[in-house]
Amino acid sequence: MRLKRGILLILTLLICTACISTAYAQEAQELTGRCAVVLSGGKGSVADLTDHDYTTQWKAPKSGGTLTVQAPEGIPLSGIYLLWDKLPKTLYFSVDSGDGWMDYPVTDHRLLHQYVDLPDVRGIKLESREEPMILNELRLYGPGDLPKDVQRWNPPCEKADLLLIPTHPDDEDLFFGGTLPTYAGQYGKNVQVVYMTQATRRRRHEALDGLWLVGVRHAPVFSPFEDMYCDSLSEAEQAYHIPEVTGWQVEMIRRFKPLAIIGHDIEGEYGHSVHKLNARCLQKAVEQAGKDGFYPASQKQYGLWDTPKCYLHNWPENQRLMDWDKPLSFFGGKTGYEMAGEAFRCHLSQQNGHHAMSKEGRRDCRNFGLYRSLVGPDVMLDDFLEHTDEALAAFQAAPSSPTASLIPQAPEAIPEPADNPGEVPEARWPVAVGASLIALALLLAIGQMRKALLRARRSSHPRQ
Numbered sequence: 001m002r003l004k005r006g007i008l009l010i011l012t013l014l015i016c017t018a019c020i021s022t023a024y025a026q027e028a029q030e031l032t033g034r035c036a037v038v039l040s041g042g043k044g045s046v047a048d049l050t051d052h053d054y055t056t057q058w059k060a061p062k063s064g065g066t067l068t069v070q071a072p073e074g075i076p077l078s079g080i081y082l083l084w085d086k087l088p089k090t091l092y093f094s095v096d097s098g099d100g101w102m103d104y105p106v107t108d109h110r111l112l113h114q115y116v117d118l119p120d121v122r123g124i125k126l127e128s129r130e131e132p133m134i135l136n137e138l139r140l141y142g143p144g145d146l147p148k149d150v151q152r153w154n155p156p157c158e159k160a161d162l163l164l165i166p167t168h169p170d171d172e173d174l175f176f177g178g179t180l181p182t183y184a185g186q187y188g189k190n191v192q193v194v195y196m197t198q199a200t201r202r203r204r205h206e207a208l209d210g211l212w213l214v215g216v217r218h219a220p221v222f223s224p225f226e227d228m229y230c231d232s233l234s235e236a237e238q239a240y241h242i243p244e245v246t247g248w249q250v251e252m253i254r255r256f257k258p259l260a261i262i263g264h265d266i267e268g269e270y271g272h273s274v275h276k277l278n279a280r281c282l283q284k285a286v287e288q289a290g291k292d293g294f295y296p297a298s299q300k301q302y303g304l305w306d307t308p309k310c311y312l313h314n315w316p317e318n319q320r321l322m323d324w325d326k327p328l329s330f331f332g333g334k335t336g337y338e339m340a341g342e343a344f345r346c347h348l349s350q351q352n353g354h355h356a357m358s359k360e361g362r363r364d365c366r367n368f369g370l371y372r373s374l375v376g377p378d379v380m381l382d383d384f385l386e387h388t389d390e391a392l393a394a395f396q397a398a399p400s401s402p403t404a405s406l407i408p409q410a411p412e413a414i415p416e417p418a419d420n421p422g423e424v425p426e427a428r429w430p431v432a433v434g435a436s437l438i439a440l441a442l443l444l445a446i447g448q449m450r451k452a453l454l455r456a457r458r459s460s461h462p463r464q
């Protein structure tokens with residue numbers, strides 16, 4: 001009797017496991033077109049929010065603008081994806097779970113592309129209070145796994161393996177080629193991108209789309225420096241205050257403590273003056289970040305950091321052509337070069353025919369030289385992180401108190417997410433809890449079966 005019950009329990013559990021894995025394997029349905037979306041106040045229409053175009057939007061007034069969403073009959077809403085033109089400082093968000101409207105505090109609110117998880121609701125309301133709200137796009141999702149193109153950014157790295165310092169959004173693809181698809185996507189390394197210019201909001205959207213596509217999962221950082229066109233390096237030196245640019249780079253290096261940095265060509269690739277300026281400031285910054293007394297504010301905040309390796313595009317020493325033509329399994333066999341090309345096409349505002357991926361001349365996105373190294377020259381010449389394991393081991397072996405600057409310090413009190421950029425750790429805990437419960441129940445069931453068997457044996461061999 002007990003034996004039968006045990007077998008039954010195991011069978012039930014196996015069915016449950018199958019059900020849970022099927023539920024998690026199911027992709028969330030996009031329900032935007034099936035929801036009733038109503039805008040009140042401001043300029044723009046629901047069509048502007050659903051045309052997949054960052055240049056059209058709904059502009060809510062300073063106060064009293066509302067966006068209301070009603071879920072389709074019988075399907076709850078599990079998430080809302082908001083692509084902002086201008087992020088309001090505070091988001092006034094409420095949900096209707098079936099028992100009327102309730103405030104729904106949204107704390108994770110930092111980037112132009114924002115996904116908000118919802119506890120399966122019937123309705124959503126967004127209000128503008130005290131400040132205008134400009135929304136470019138809106139998408140709504142039902143329960144299930146989110147499609148890959150819904151961006152859920154992790155905070156910037158606490159400690160980066162690679163730090164890239166492109167000047168404008170798209171330079172990371174055009175001039176650093178397969179770096180991001182290979183290191184962020186394929187290898188799942190902690191890769192941090194910091195743009196030396198602020199970029200327009202449209203270009204920031206394009207940057208996020210391009211970076212997400214090639215597997216970057218840590219939010220990029222944009223500098224406070226405006227994007228200015230300069231005819232020559234001397235004009236760029238006038239327009240940008242060099243100690244400020246260098247100081248900002250020093251701060252980024254100290255904050256992200258990279259094993260290797262990738263920067264521009266000192267000749268500015270096709271001669272771009274601000275690319276030149278960026279590379280030349282970086283030559284100073286990489287020295288000064290590790291030295292006492294330079295830029296004391298960032299030294300106080302993050303400590304010193306002497307980066308083991310710094311590469312510059314087209315630098316003539318310890319030069320190599322990186323092989324970006326290897327098929328990458330993370331991208332279904334597409335190469336790093338192909339993925340960088342796809343990411344470049346995310347920069348819609350830059351598709352004017354002047355720029356394209358290249359394997360020739362100073363635009364060759366494979367050509368890098370080791371500008372500065374604390375770990376000797378590269379021997380294999382095929383890996384930006386060659387020899388950095390030894391550097392890392394040496395740093396970790398160093399006593400912690402006198403070299404506190406070498407220990408990663410969190411600029412934000414958010415735990416560092418898992419290395420694998422394809423995973424969203426928060427979404428995995430229900431599976432882990434479910435699996436643990438099932439394992440426990442299985443153990444109990446097996447125990448019960450063992451007891452039943454022993455009893456059966458004892459009854460056939462009664463004690464004397």
Ligand SMILES: [Ca+2]
Nearest residue numbers: 048053056136
């Ligand atoms: Ca739009």
Ligand SMILES: [Zn+2]
Nearest residue numbers: 167168171275
């Ligand atoms: Zn550029």
